[in-house]
Amino acid sequence: MTDWSQAKTVLTAGFAQIPKGTTLYEVSSVVGCVLIIDVEKEVICDASFTFVMDKTSDFLAGLLRGRSVAGGMTEITQVVQERFLAPGQGAVLQAIRAAVERFLETKRQS
Incomplete structure (x- = not known):
């Protein structure tokens, strides 16, 4: 398990509704995405x-690790x-986008 206490990272989250009529919707109506982002490098x-x-x-985590959110x-x-x-x-993309946008908006405000 990674110790994030010393890293310059933040945790951000995004959520999106799963379309009705899909098998996935029968299990859960919402998908959540949690990202840990390096604040300085802007990398997941x-x-x-x-x-x-x-x-x-x-x-999905494997696909996202190391990807930049700066652009x-x-x-x-x-x-x-x-x-x-x-x-x-x-x-899934909407949930990721919500988490990334929350991070970028917060960074712009600081």
Whole structure:
């Protein structure tokens, strides 16, 4: 387990509704995304998602680790669209976007 207490990181979260009518919606109506971001480098250090199966969260976290949020969502959107071929892809991207935007907005205000 990583000790984040000494790192210059923040934890941010975003949530999105899963579309009705999908199998995923029957399990949970909302997907949550938690990102740990290096404040100075503006890079995702770690991520977690509110999926029933840990493998899904682990896979998405692996796609996001090391990705920059400084330039917005272009790189992240591309890799998720190419590699996460599952129902709820749009909701996952929306949850990530909400978390990234919360981080960037807070950084602009400080």
